Amino acid sequence: MGGLEGEGPDRLLRSMVVADSRRGQGIGTRMLAALERYACGHKVLALHLLTNSAADLFSAHGYSRLDRCAAPDSISQTAQFSTLCGSSAIYLCKTLSVGD
Template structure:
């Protein structure tokens, strides 16, 4: 799997994939977000990103394209993003999900009460307004 960082001018395919998946797109161009395109055998397969600075960061906008699902792409993308984060000095990744909690638990993430999120995570737009209060909060240590 090949991972390429997207510039702000290259976000439209990600935006469209997120809209089709019913995921938030309102803050994609805001500072502090890094999004990536994932390809296999010259085919676009997925997108994902990381938000924030410091030891705790938020996984963002993970989406495997329709027709590419069920082939392990999500797990491979997650490993690539975790490796990228480790190389950036990230100690813990966090995320919110409405529908994929079981997938992330199977990848070593732990469901936690939202009140346990560090302030750098709980103050993000994802926590404050973009994701519903019913979304599951998960976290994983990388070290």
């Protein structure tokens, strides 16, 4: 399961979860691809996320690690950024291409 939060060109990728027993089967990769296709179809230019455990997965799919202060206001002012994820969470972002 997974979802996107927000409106406009920058969206927050949220709550992407794969059960422990199903990890390593490509489910997360397929889910991420589906979310990215959805985002592109809705004119999203960049996806942002915070993670404590899956930075390598996202990095392998073109997400770049950034300092949290680099997040646009529309992302940094979400509850996810401001209160729900601790300061140890890694911030990643990917610029999407129209037609992805």
